[in-house]
Amino acid sequence: MMKDKFEWHEVANIADTSSDRPLEVIVGDTVVILVKFGKDVMAYQGLCPHQFARLSQGTIAGDSLHCPRHKASFDIHDGTCGPGWQLPALRQYRVRIKAGVVLLAYPLAVKAGQD
Numbered sequence: 001m002m003k004d005k006f007e008w009h010e011v012a013n014i015a016d017t018s019s020d021r022p023l024e025v026i027v028g029d030t031v032v033i034l035v036k037f038g039k040d041v042m043a044y045q046g047l048c049p050h051q052f053a054r055l056s057q058g059t060i061a062g063d064s065l066h067c068p069r070h071k072a073s074f075d076i077h078d079g080t081c082g083p084g085w086q087l088p089a090l091r092q093y094r095v096r097i098k099a100g101v102v103l104l105a106y107p108l109a110v111k112a113g114q115d
């Protein structure tokens, strides 16, 4: 069996994640948010690329995450910025779920296709 090139660290129980409200976790010195989507959990940078508001204080409506400060929106599927703003997509991190626990690669690794 091939060895995994990442170390995986437990950051939350899946039961603590929600599709209504991002859950903030700190990995090293990086703020990350977890958002449940169906059976999956997505992990994104936790600070807004506009003026660094904590996205864990934002709201999720439909498929969009809204920043709490100036209301920029980001698609919850891929982190891309919504209409009316020209911000970079949210950095998305690799996630694993094992036995009800959410694991993130450490050091944080961006999801394939974003690196």
Ligand code: FES
Residues within 6 Å of the ligand: 048, 049, 050, 051, 052, 053, 067, 068, 069, 070, 071, 072
């Ligand atoms: S800080 Fe997020 S939209 Fe301005």
